[in-house]
Amino acid sequence: MAKQSMIKGASKPIPEPVLRRLPVYYQYLRKLNLESPREYISCAKIAEDLNNLAIQVRKDMEFTGAQGRPKVGYRVTELLKAIEIFLGWDNTTEAYLVGAGNLGFALLGYQGFKDYGLNIIAAFDSSADKIGREVYGKKILPVKKLPDMIRRTGIKIGILTAPASCAQELADAMLGAGIKAIWNFAPVKISVPAGIIVQHENLASSLAVLSKRLALLLAER
Amino acid sequence: MAKQSMIKGASKPIPEPVLRRLPVYYQYLRKLNLESPREYISCAKIAEDLNNLAIQVRKDMEFTGAQGRPKVGYRVTELLKAIEIFLGWDNTTEAYLVGAGNLGFALLGYQGFKDYGLNIIAAFDSSADKIGREVYGKKILPVKKLPDMIRRTGIKIGILTAPASCAQELADAMLGAGIKAIWNFAPVKISVPAGIIVQHENLASSLAVLSKRLALLLAER
């Protein structure tokens, strides 16, 4: 049952770790462009600033198809564009958010998403005191309208920020109406049929890495 | 410059992917314990429910030192305990949270952390209308008191939920006062001296995986 990592499609499959690093380069390059713009940048420089290996940066960039020039490196604007296109961030994708709690509010208010081609159109919630409100320019609608809205708009991405207890139920509602990908922030595994994408954001996993590393650090003297 | 993955310490180094999966098993087992308790569980059952491979589950559990019994599997309570101890979640670690925006509120209100041995003691912010408030039983204190509080309490973990623009400055303040590990939710890379742990929570990385997989899914017909 089930496969691992590696995202395969038409061309070369791309390792998931690479995919996760590309946005880091992207954020870095955009910041650089604002704070100390330069025409060219080398993998060595990127690696130095981000604290990883130049070879890895080069390998990662290879996947995007960006072309560098010996002795000077990549043209920053071209590199940004290459990453954008490669990740599909050049054209905007719309999404609905389900569950307008604190986390939902945080995501609604996060300005960064538009740089990544993600536009949250509206939020849904079941609590009467939230419905009708507008948060960061986005309406909070009653959750019972969700399926209908998904059908009418053809939106494919659902961001699930509801409590664990109703996560599966809400996921089912979204999938039934045509959602193809769920970004799941609920601390519970949700079951979906084959062909549906779930990206599970699990704080506990990150905390585990942190805890373990801290424990080792504190133990070593 | 810089190494990859693999967390090494006294005993066998543990692969980071394993470390990230253990909390998923942990959440699953706890839920199981509540909803349909049973004395024993096999790797095959866990794998089936979580949609991965039994062999991987077995291998992962091996790291925790949990002992199973042929024909029946692991005793659920023992397995939970083994994971807890292995991750260091059996005794509580205290943390401060810096940046009481929506995301900060969301983390302050998240009840799950106590299961993972993390206790957020207080939050810090610079905005006058937040200071003094109490959120989910946690006080919001002025950020200028942060260094002193870290020194006095000896707290080692800082959770950084401030805007990107002041992330580095706040990180420096924390480190100067003795913080050893930073859980960074700001969408920017922060620089820290050697020996300090940074766990960077990057939404863009997850979104990249989601975007790419969705793009491939939608392209394939």
Place this chain on the structure above:
DNA sequence: CATTAATAGATAAATATTTATCAATAAAAG
């Protein structure tokens, strides 16, 4: 009480990912 089947545990193979080395290229320096 013997046999069967399910399972953990151990070992081995396969695959994915990272890192290193080498060759080609173009800018810079002499």
Place this chain on the structure above:
DNA sequence: CTTTTATTGATAAATATTTATCTATTAATG
């Protein structure tokens, strides 16, 4: 104009991670 150097791009090696196979154990069954 030639040489040197920094860099990408290509190829290869090393390492980490996942998956498979085999063995031993123990519960269940007849």
